[in-house]
Amino acid sequence: MSTKLDRRIKYTQMVLKESFMKLLKQKPLTNITIKELCELADINRSTFYSHYKDLYDLLYQIEDGIIEDMNQTLSSYNYTKNEEAIQMTEKLLEYIVKNSESCQTLFSEHGNPTFQKKVMMLAHQHLLKSLIQDKHFIPVNIEYLSLFIANGSIHLVQHWLKNGLKESPKEMAELMINLATKGLSSFQQ
The missing domain is CATH 1.10.357 (Tetracycline Repressor; domain 2)
Known part of the structure; x- marks a missing residue:
């Protein structure tokens, strides 16, 4: 069960990172919202916050x-x-x-x-x-x-x-x- 969970966590983080990079390619970090990122990644906000404190935390990682x-x-x-x-x-x-x-x-x-x-x-x-x-x-x-x-x-x-x-x-x-x-x-x- 834990390997399945690990794969889901890795997949979610990968999708968030890829979606974030797509947005960052288009505009500065200060103009990106978590709502916009979550919509692009097709995840909910609570899932984002279970992995990262904020957009800066995601960027730094x-x-x-x-x-x-x-x-x-x-x-x-x-x-x-x-x-x-x-x-x-x-x-x-x-x-x-x-x-x-x-x-x-x-x-x-x-x-x-x-x-x-x-x-x-x-x-x-x-x-x-x-x-x-x-x-x-x-x-x-x-x-x-x-x-x-x-x-x-x-x-x-x-x-x-x-x-x-x-x-x-x-x-x-x-x-x-x-x-x-x-x-x-x-x-x-």
């Missing part, structure tokens, strides 16, 4: 799940090797492609700027760890470099999502790593 997945991906690679940095970045971008609808919405103008900042800080922490291990950088500048690369990468991902993911994750990973390691010189002939 979606965001936290994505952050956790990204953190696990980033934690499984050795950053000191350029090949692994490209593989890690490619895996992250593949994750974004697989979850493109949610990511596109969360990284859009209707998305939560706090989420975008969390993603940037997560990338910054992992970059910082790799740059500290690389002896070619002056310690004082590492933090600035890491912030610069993380911010630029987030904006590249936002642009990539907004423009329909035309490049493959591998192409984007190579572009991002080349920009991070070689800067503008990677574009010179």
